[in-house]
Amino acid sequence: MKKLFVDPEQKIRSHVNFLFGKDVGALLPDNLEIEYSRKTGKVRSFSIDGCLIGTFRTDGGIALSILGASLFLKSKNFVQNTIVPIDDAIPFVSEGRSLFIKHISKCGKNIQCGSDVAILNRNNSVIAVGRSLFSYEYFSRIIDDVSDGEDGNSRHRGIGVKVREGIKSRTA
Numbered sequence: 001m002k003k004l005f006v007d008p009e010q011k012i013r014s015h016v017n018f019l020f021g022k023d024v025g026a027l028l029p030d031n032l033e034i035e036y037s038r039k040t041g042k043v044r045s046f047s048i049d050g051c052l053i054g055t056f057r058t059d060g061g062i063a064l065s066i067l068g069a070s071l072f073l074k075s076k077n078f079v080q081n082t083i084v085p086i087d088d089a090i091p092f093v094s095e096g097r098s099l100f101i102k103h104i105s106k107c108g109k110n111i112q113c114g115s116d117v118a119i120l121n122r123n124n125s126v127i128a129v130g131r132s133l134f135s136y137e138y139f140s141r142i143i144d145d146v147s148d149g150e151d152g153n154s155r156h157r158g159i160g161v162k163v164r165e166g167i168k169s170r171t172a
Helices: 008-020 066-072 087-094 136-147
Strands: 033-036 043-048 051-056 062-064 082-085 104-107 116-120 126-132 159-166
Touching: 008 033, 008 043, 008 062, 051 066, 062 066, 062 116, 062 126, 066 126, 082 087, 087 126, 087 159, 104 136, 116 159
Parallel strands: 082 116
Antiparallel strands: 033 043, 043 051, 051 062, 082 104, 116 126, 126 159
């Protein structure tokens, strides 16, 4: 019986395309540095010139770094995996604090519960990365409610995105 071998770089590109949109994986350069798990031998993370791009999670997702989100933002398809908070929340989110539901002003259609998202400011610069706790459908209903004049404080409470890393929370 022949053992099939999949090129690790092709696996990473395919996985990125599946999670974040068509042709997003094409933005990855050919000189990817790949780290493998010692126990399983599977791909653990990938980076460029020693700077982490993403890490494979046990649930099949990819935990992006700020550098990885900034790299993928060059693709118009990746924009569907982003969230834009209101201006008042930007300083807190960029420090690595969680983004509350009532502070979301726009979100992409590819966001699912548990998916990795990039949080952008109004200038489309990545200020943080994290994991969404709700889907696009839920976020869009809340955005519509708040824009219709409903009080966001009364019905919509809690964290919408658990921020993993903010641009000001990184240590040099």
